[in-house]
Structures are given as structure tokens and as C-alpha cells.
Amino acid sequence: MKTKILDIKNLDVNYETLAGDVVALKEVNLSVREKESLGIIGESGCGKSTLAYTIMDYLPSNGSKFGEINFKGENLLKKSQREMEKVRGNKIAMVHQNPYSSLNPSLTIGAQLDEVTVFHRGFTARQARKASLKAMEDLYMGDPEGVAKRYPHQISGGMQQRICIAMALLCRPDLLILDEPTTALDVTTEIVILDIVRELKEKYDMSMIYISHDIGIINKVSDRISVMYRGEVVETGPRSSIFQHPEHPYTRALINCMPRSGIVKEEARLNTITGYVRRRSTSETGCPFAERCEKKNAVCESEYGMKRRAKDHFSACGRAYADDIADKKLESLKIKTNGESSDKKLLEIKDLFKYYGGPFKKVRALDGISVTLNRNSVLGVVGESGCGKSTMGMTVSGLLKPTKGRILFNGSDISVSYKRRSPETLREIQLIFQNPGRSLNPSFTLEQIIGRPMKKLLGIKSRSERRKRIIEILKKVDLGEEYLNRKATQLSGGEMQRAAVARAFSTSPELLICDEPTSALDVSVQASVLNLLGQLQQESGASYIFISHDLNVINYISDYILVMYLGRICEYGTKDEVMHTPGHPYTAALLSAVPDVDPSLEKEVIRLEGSPPDPTVKIKGCPFAGRCYRKVGSICDTEFPPLRKYSEAHFAYCHRE
Amino acid sequence: MRNILTLLKKNPMAVLGLFIFFIWIMASVFGPSLLRFTYTEMDMDHQMTSPGEFGHLLGTDSLGRDIFARIVYGSRSILTIALMTSLFSSFTGIIIGFSAGYFGGKVDQIFLRIMDIVMAIPPLVLSMVVLGILGGSSIFSLTLIVSIAYTPAMARVARGALLSCKGNEYVEAARIRGESDFYIMFVEILPNTIGPVIVEITARFAYSIMLIASLGFLGVGLQPPTPDWGMMVIENKSIIRVAPWAVLYPSLAIASLVIAISLISDFVSKVLIHEN
Numbered sequence: 001m002k003t004k005i006l007d008i009k010n011l012d013v014n015y016e017t018l019a020g021d022v023v024a025l026k027e028v029n030l031s032v033r034e035k036e037s038l039g040i041i042g043e044s045g046c047g048k049s050t051l052a053y054t055i056m057d058y059l060p061s062n063g064s065k066f067g068e069i070n071f072k073g074e075n076l077l078k079k080s081q082r083e084m085e086k087v088r089g090n091k092i093a094m095v096h097q098n099p100y101s102s103l104n105p106s107l108t109i110g111a112q113l114d115e116v117t118v119f120h121r122g123f124t125a126r127q128a129r130k131a132s133l134k135a136m137e138d139l140y141m142g143d144p145e146g147v148a149k150r151y152p153h154q155i156s157g158g159m160q161q162r163i164c165i166a167m168a169l170l171c172r173p174d175l176l177i178l179d180e181p182t183t184a185l186d187v188t189t190e191i192v193i194l195d196i197v198r199e200l201k202e203k204y205d206m207s208m209i210y211i212s213h214d215i216g217i218i219n220k221v222s223d224r225i226s227v228m229y230r231g232e233v234v235e236t237g238p239r240s241s242i243f244q245h246p247e248h249p250y251t252r253a254l255i256n257c258m259p260r261s262g263i264v265k266e267e268a269r270l271n272t273i274t275g276y277v278r279r280r281s282t283s284e285t286g287c288p289f290a291e292r293c294e295k296k297n298a299v300c301e302s303e304y305g306m307k308r309r310a311k312d313h314f315s316a317c318g319r320a321y322a323d324d325i326a327d328k329k330l331e332s333l334k335i336k337t338n339g340e341s342s343d344k345k346l347l348e349i350k351d352l353f354k355y356y357g358g359p360f361k362k363v364r365a366l367d368g369i370s371v372t373l374n375r376n377s378v379l380g381v382v383g384e385s386g387c388g389k390s391t392m393g394m395t396v397s398g399l400l401k402p403t404k405g406r407i408l409f410n411g412s413d414i415s416v417s418y419k420r421r422s423p424e425t426l427r428e429i430q431l432i433f434q435n436p437g438r439s440l441n442p443s444f445t446l447e448q449i450i451g452r453p454m455k456k457l458l459g460i461k462s463r464s465e466r467r468k469r470i471i472e473i474l475k476k477v478d479l480g481e482e483y484l485n486r487k488a489t490q491l492s493g494g495e496m497q498r499a500a501v502a503r504a505f506s507t508s509p510e511l512l513i514c515d516e517p518t519s520a521l522d523v524s525v526q527a528s529v530l531n532l533l534g535q536l537q538q539e540s541g542a543s544y545i546f547i548s549h550d551l552n553v554i555n556y557i558s559d560y561i562l563v564m565y566l567g568r569i570c571e572y573g574t575k576d577e578v579m580h581t582p583g584h585p586y587t588a589a590l591l592s593a594v595p596d597v598d599p600s601l602e603k604e605v606i607r608l609e610g611s612p613p614d615p616t617v618k619i620k621g622c623p624f625a626g627r628c629y630r631k632v633g634s635i636c637d638t639e640f641p642p643l644r645k646y647s648e649a650h651f652a653y654c655h656r657e
Numbered sequence: 658m659r660n661i662l663t664l665l666k667k668n669p670m671a672v673l674g675l676f677i678f679f680i681w682i683m684a685s686v687f688g689p690s691l692l693r694f695t696y697t698e699m700d701m702d703h704q705m706t707s708p709g710e711f712g713h714l715l716g717t718d719s720l721g722r723d724i725f726a727r728i729v730y731g732s733r734s735i736l737t738i739a740l741m742t743s744l745f746s747s748f749t750g751i752i753i754g755f756s757a758g759y760f761g762g763k764v765d766q767i768f769l770r771i772m773d774i775v776m777a778i779p780p781l782v783l784s785m786v787v788l789g790i791l792g793g794s795s796i797f798s799l800t801l802i803v804s805i806a807y808t809p810a811m812a813r814v815a816r817g818a819l820l821s822c823k824g825n826e827y828v829e830a831a832r833i834r835g836e837s838d839f840y841i842m843f844v845e846i847l848p849n850t851i852g853p854v855i856v857e858i859t860a861r862f863a864y865s866i867m868l869i870a871s872l873g874f875l876g877v878g879l880q881p882p883t884p885d886w887g888m889m890v891i892e893n894k895s896i897i898r899v900a901p902w903a904v905l906y907p908s909l910a911i912a913s914l915v916i917a918i919s920l921i922s923d924f925v926s927k928v929l930i931h932e933n
Contacts (some may be wrong), residue, residue, distance in 0.1 A: 016665070018663075150792060397833055398833055399829055399832065399833060418833045418835070420833055422837075422855060425833055426833060426834060426835045429831075429833075431829075431830065431833060433826040433829070433830070434824065434826075438825045438826045438827065439825070439826035439827055439829075439830055440827060441827040441845055441848075441849070442849060443848035443849050445847075452834070453834050456834055456836065457835070503830070
């Protein structure tokens with residue numbers, strides 16, 4: 001067996017807060033072996049980042065730590081600040097989630113990279129620059145010398161993250177900690193970064209800790225996996241054994257809540273975990289997961305503790321069974337449409353343009369979009385950030401006035417801003433935002449938040465009448481009457497998003513625009529919000545425009561899928577057509593980049609180089625041509641591709657037959 | 658409520674501030690009716706008496722007037738004016754700052770430039786000029802001028818607080834519900850800006866006291882015989898060697914009130930802004 005490079009023993013971290021002491025880490029035992037990649041997974045608030053910060057000695061001043069962190073035989077917790085400076089960067093390096101805030105905006109990329117070797121390894125300026133350029137080449141960056149002269153804001157997010165990784169690797173650390181390095185990036189960029197990370201680990205013989213909330217990603221990069229829950233490591237084992245035979249009910253539940261291919265809203269509800277990750281006080285004992293566990297019984301308290309379940313596989317509980325896995329397919333759900341025919345048009349978008357900015361430099365956010373949405377159906381809109389999907393949602397909702405083009409809603413033209421729309425239209429179109437913490441006013445109670453649209457748009461003057469309706473709606477979103485007087489700040493993330501859904505449904509809208517409604521939520525909560533949205537859609541017969549970057553989510557909820565790129569439509573079709581027989585190379589690349597939950601499904605990944613072109617420049621040819629791997633010829637660069645129809649509903653814009 | 662008590666327990670300086678402020682409020686409300694002397698009464702037999710003699714707790718000035726009585730009476734006017742100015746300037750400041758930030762563009766530019774002009778003139782100079790033109794000072798004119806001098810600062814804070822909330826999606830949600838601009842500004846946004854606004858109000862309160870005292874010191878404050886702390890300092894400047902208490906105690910009164918309010922202001926900002 002390889003030697004352990006990092007060995008954490010009984011590590012406790014507590015934070016002192018106004019509300020009393022909070023446990024961030026409890027009796028964490030972890031080890032990373034040489035040349036090994038350890039994945040750490042768990043929901044937010046489970047102590048993953050705290051663990052990384054503790055190793056790096058980055059804890060805030062109200063954090064106190066006890067235990068041992070042995071790195072190459074030395075206890076890091078016993079080291080002074082000065083001694084830690086020699087370890088940080090040199091021996092252990094870290095890459096953070098948001099590359100843009102990790103880079104100094106006022107220094108060039110080259111200067112920031114050079115600084116690392118000058119400071120840590122005593123290089124001269126010339127040596128340092130040479131090393132920096134070499135590091136950038138190792139990360140497959142074209143034109144390293146050009147990039148070195150640029151500032152962080154002049155390169156894309158994926159490039160920024162590569163620079164951060166290059167910076168971490170410049171000192172040849174023995175251990176690299178990556179804290180959600182791809183969470184802020186698009187899927188097509190993410191897959192490239194993941195490849196690089198895997199390759200560099202082999203090349204430099206380093207050990208690695210990879211922290212993520214996404215099982216699909218952890219699956220791709222780690223040899224062993226540790227699952228954390230409320231500050232404890234509840235299960236550790238080799239990757240395959242964690243996925244195929246999870247022992248802890250939390251691990252099983254976490255794997256189960258991921259939306260995956262083949263699970264759609266007509267047939268199944270996603271698995272969820274009830275409740276949410278609560279803060280932990282110092283007095284709590286026993287299994288941290290007990291309150292949310294389906295397998296809870298009398299011995300949970302007394303028999304709890306890490307045990308060896310198989311070779312190299314340890315778990316604090318062994319009650320997850322193999323037959324727990326199946327998503328519950330419900331026969332009753334198959335009766336879809338409630339009466340109304342779904343061929344009637346609800347919304348027609350005709351040649352819609354939206355430009356931002358002045359007369360000299362226009363950002364072409366929407367560059368001629370035409371699409372139709374039928375009654376009682378869900379249109380999933382997918383694409384990378386900057387493709388115009390949110391702009392489309394905002395023009396339909398009226399928050400933005402389109403530059404050109406028409407939006408017809410129930411036959412009447414609504415291509416104006418919200419100020420000039422009739423109260424009737426305002427009532428019919430509702431919006432659900434990405435971040436519920438920002439979309440619910442923190443000063444109001446739920447009764448005020450949900451009651452206001454009823455008063456304003458439905459004209460219900462009587463308070464008791466409104467309250468009756470609010471309670472009804474709260475019940476529909478699985479919140480009880482006791483939530484009436486709670487403020488948004490007193491709710492968990494999932495509860496907040498439910499309240500936001502309740503507000504949107506309070507006026508019984510015909511069209512609901514959901515702009516990344518689950519992106520800010522944890523997987524377990526995401527599953528329950530998706531279930532709720534799916535169920536309410538089927539019950540109410542409302543139509544959705546569901547905007548998301550996550551194809552698994554889109555796959556679960558949508559009837560039709562619209563793929564966008566650089567403000568234009570790439571492909572449109574029914575869900576099955578787009579998911580199974582994608583016509584456009586971009587769609588195919590997106591689909592292949594989605595990390596899979598099941599490690600046995602190793603699919604061919606299409607890697608896209610570069611990033612979308614500058615939206616301020618008018619492109620003559622196909623917008624995707626610069627990154628396309630299936631180009632027909634020069635025609636792709638000179639002419640906008642024709643519409644190719646694959647079936648009655650399915651079409652794409654591509655030169656390839 | 659219990660929350661506030663536990664917070665106070667951890668902040669002894671805030672308790673001290675509140676204690677001193679409480680004493681001044683009590684003194685201004687009930688003090689005058691409990692005094693042995695009135696503020697105009699001249700004890701011709703005991704001019705420049707040292708503190709504690711002949712029933713004069715803090716001594717007398719050159720006219721034999723009781724320093725203690727004058728300080729207690731003086732607290733009434735200074736607290737009244739400071740309270741009114743901080744409320745009045747925050748009211749106008751919020752309206753101006755909110756309109757500027759909410760509507761943006763030209764409205765923002767015009768309001769900001771006007772505020773810049775007012776801010777460019779030092780408050781002391783501004784007040785002296787205006788009071789000079791108006792002739793005598795009264796509680797009303799002092800309140801008015803100090804409010805005008807401090808409105809721009811309040812407007813800027815209010816504008817900044819509004820801008821930090823304006824980007825939140827609950828504002829967009831209100832817009833597509835067809836709410837009026839007035840409703841969005843003052844019902845949706847205002848409650849969420851209350852932290853920085855209240856901190857600014859308490860800070861303005863302390864500044865107002867200093868400005869009023871300075872005006873009194875320069876002789877354009879409240880007119881005699883109304884006792885004014887700043888005026889007491891300058892009146893007794895000539896006898897500072899023989900009767901230092903006549904200068905010392907009014908100065909201490911100003912300092913203690915300003916420090917007390919500053920301590921409270923620090924606490925409020927800690928609780929309302931930094932802890933969240």
C-alpha cells in the first residue's frame with residue numbers, strides 16, 4: 001500500500017458565532033495517499049470547504065481547531081504562521097471556485113504567474129517567465145505569450161481557471177486541493193478542465209483532493225471518495241464501491257437524487273431527501289443524518305460509528321440496501337394532459353432581436369429567435385452562459401423591451417416592456433428566479449409576499465379571503481400554515497424556492513418563466529423543487545419556459561428543447577429527438593459533456609476548444625463554426641447555415657446534411 | 658429583545674454610551690423642574706464660586722449664574738435641535754437619494770450635482786452665512802440650516818443603500834407585478850436599507866451636536882439669555898484662569914454627549930450592518 005501523504009486524525013473545527021458555537025467539522029479522519037486523488041462530496045454546509053481551509057490554515061478568526069493534520073509526518077496544526085507559509089504554495093496548493101476573484105484584476109496574467117516562482121523558488125525574472133510560459137503550455141493554452149500580457153478580465157472564465165491551476169502547479173506541490181474548480185464554468189469548459197486535471201495529476205505524480213457537490217464530476221476525477229455530511233465523514237471508499245455498493249443511507253440518497261437520463265416527469269418523481277442540512281451545535285451526538293434518514297431505527301444513536309464494511313471501504317452506517325436505487329416510477333402519473341389539447345399555441349416568438357449597449361458597440365444578446373410554445377407544455381431552453389437564454393426569458397416576461405421582433409401571447413402582441421402591459425398579461429405571465437434569497441423580499445413575511453400579487457393582480461381585497469388562498473397554495477408547495485408569518489430569511493434554500501413557486505402560482509398564470517430555478521440549490525433540494533414544478537405543471541396545465549444550463553434537469557422537466565448559441569437557435573425539437581438524435585454538432589457536444597452519475601457509463605466525450613466568439617461582432621457564417629469539429633468547409637464561415645428539418649418538430653441550423 | 662440584551666452584554670462600550678445618553682435625556686426632560694436655580698438667576702453675592710460652594714454644584718460664572726442649571730437647561734435646546742435635524746435631514750436625504758438612485762440617468766446626475774454644491778461649502782461657513790442673513794438664530798432657523806447642511810451626506814448614503822438593493826430580483830418581481838415606483842422604493846426597498854440609514858442617522862445626530870455647539874461658540878447660535886453649551890464656553894473664556902469650571906463643564910457636556918452617541922452609533926452599525 002502506498003504511503004499516506006496527508007493523514008487527518010480526529011479533526012474538530014468549531015465556529016464561535018452570536019448564536020452560539022457551531023460545529024463545522026467533527027472527528028474527521030481522512031487520509032490521502034501518494035499519487036492518489038481523493039474526492040470529497042456532500043451538500044453545501046457539510047464542511048467540505050472548511051476542511052480545505054483548515055488544511056491550508058485559512059480559517060477565520062472565530063474558528064478553533066483540535067486534532068491532527070499530519071502532512072508528510074509533520075502536524076500542520078502545530079506549525080506557526082511563518083512555518084505554514086513555507087508549506088502553503090510550496091507543498092500544498094489550492095485552487096478556488098471562482099477564478100476571477102482569485103486573480104488580481106490590476107496585474108497582468110504573466111506578472112501574477114511569475115510572482116509565484118520568484119517568491120517561492122527564488123527565480124530571477126527571466127527564469128520565472130520561462131517557467132510561467134511552460135506552465136501555460138502544459139495546460140494547453142494557445143499563445144501563452146499573448147495571454148501573459150493580458151489582464152484577467154480579458155480572458156474567458158475557463159482560461160482564468162486554467163491560469164489558477166497553472167499558478168498552483170508552478171511550485172510542484174505534493175498535494176493539490178481543488179475546491180469546486182468547475183462549478184462557475186460551463187459544461188463544455190468544465191469537461192476540458194477535468195481532463196487537464198486528470199492528466200496533470202499523472203504527469204506530476206501529485207496527490208489531489210477534489211471537492212465538489214456534483215457526483216458526476218467526482219466520479220470522473222477521483223480514485224477514492226469521501227462523503228461528508230454535517231461536518232463528519234460518513235463514508236470513505238474506492239470510487240466504484242461507493243457508487244455500486246454505498247453503505248451509508250446518505251450516500252445512497254445523494255446518488256439517487258441526481259436527475260439522470262431516462263427519468264422524466266411523466267413517469268417518475270425524483271428521489272429526494274426530506275429536510276435540509278441544519279447547523280450543528282456542540283451538544284449534538286449520534287448520527288448526524290438520523291433526522292432525514294428513511295432507515296432510522298432504535299440503534300442509530302448507540303451503534304453509530306465508523307466501521308469497515310469491505311476492503312478499504314469504511315462507513316458509519318450500513319443500512320443502505322441495493323434495492324433502494326430505483327427511481328419510483330408511478331403508474332398514476334402516466335395520465336397526462338387534463339383535457340386541454342396541447343397543440344394550441346400559447347406563445348409565439350417571431351424573429352426576436354435584443355441588443356444591449358450603444359450605437360457603436362452592440363452586444364447581440366438575441367439575434368433573430370423564432371419559436372412557438374404550445375399550451376400545457378414545457379420548453380426547455382439550454383445553452384452556455386452568454387447564449388441569450390436569460391435575455392429571452394426577460395423579454396418574454398417584459399423586464400426587457402425587445403429591440404426588434406414580435407412576441408405574441410394568446411394572439412396579442414406583448415413585445416413591449418412591463419410598463420405597457422395590461423394587468424391581465426402581467427397576471428398570466430409569472431417568473432421564477434434563480435436565487436430565491438434575492439427574489440423574496442427579506443423584510444416581508446410569506447403571507448405578504450404571496451398575498452401581494454393576489455391583491456394587486458387578482459383584486460382580492462378581503463384579507464381573510466387572501467389568507468385562505470395563501471394557505472391553499474402553501475399546501476400545494478408542501479409548506480404548512482405555520483409558514484404564513486415566517487420571513488424569507490428564516491427559511492432554508494429549498495423552502496425559499498418553494499415559496500417563490502407559490503408566489504408565481506398565486507395568480508394562476510398560463511405561462512411561467514423559470515430562469516435556472518434549481519441552479520442555486522443542492523441536489524437533494526433541487527430534486528424536490530423539480531418534482532414540485534413538474535407536478536404543478538401537470539395539475540395546472542400551465543406552460544413553462546424552463547431555462548437551465550443543466551441538461552439532466554432539462555431532460556427531466558421538458559417536452560420540447562431549444563438549444564441556443566450566441567443569441568441564435570441551434571436546434572429545436574421534442575425532448576426525445578433532441579436528447580437521442582441531436583442534429584447540431586453543438587447539441588451533441590453539450591450532451592456528451594454532461595457528467596454521468598453511473599460510473600459504468602463511460603461515453604465518448606466531445607471536447608470543444610475555445611469559447612464562444614465576441615457577441616459584439618456580427619458573424620456572417622455559422623456562429624459555432626469557430627469551435628465546430630464537424631465543419632463542412634469554408635461555407636461554414638461565410639454563410640449562415642440553412643434550416644434542416646429532421647421531423648415535423650425537430651430542426652437544426654447546420655450546413656452538414 | 659433578549660437578543661439585544663445578549664449583544665449589549667458583549668459590548669460594554671455601547672452600554673456606557675446608552676447610559677450617558679439616557680442621563681442626558683432624563684436631565685433635559687425632568688432636570689429643569691428639579692433645579693434650585695434657574696438659568697438666568699444671577700447670584701450677585703457669589704460670582705465665580707467654585708463647584709460645590711453655596712449650593713452651586715458646578716460653580717457659577719462671572720455673572721453669578723449657576724453653571725449646572727445652565728448646562729441642564731442647555732441640554733434641552735441642543736437635544737431638540739439635534740434630534741430634529743437628524744430626522745429632517747434623513748427624511749429629505751432619503752427622498753432625494755432614493756429618487757436619484759432609483760431613476761438613475763439624468764435625474765441622478767442633477768440631484769447629485771446639487772448635493773455636491775451643498776457639500777462643497779463647509780457646514781460651518783454655510784450656517785454662518787445663512788444665519789447672518791437671517792439675523793438672529795432661533796431653534797427653527799438652526800434646525801433648518803443644520804438639516805440643509807447634512808442632507809447631502811444622508812442622500813448619498815441612502816442612494817448607495819438603494820443601489821445595493823435595486824439589483825435584487827424581488828425588485829424585478831415587483832415590477833412585473835405592475836407596482837408603482839413609489840411602492841417599490843418605499844415599501845419594497847426602504848425596509849432593507851434600514852441598517853445603513855439608521856447608522857447614518859445616529860452619526861448625523863452626533864455631528865449636529867458638534868455643529869450646533871460650534872455655532873454657539875462662534876456667537877451665531879441661540880441668542881442669550883437662552884443657555885447654549887457652545888456659547889457658555891466662549892462667554893467664560895476670559896475667566897478661564899480664575900474659574901476654569903465655567904469652561905470645563907460645558908465642554909465636558911458637549912464631549913460626553915457626542916461620545917455617547919458615537920458609541921451607540923458604532924454599536925448600531927455593528928449589529929445592523931456587519932453582523933448580517
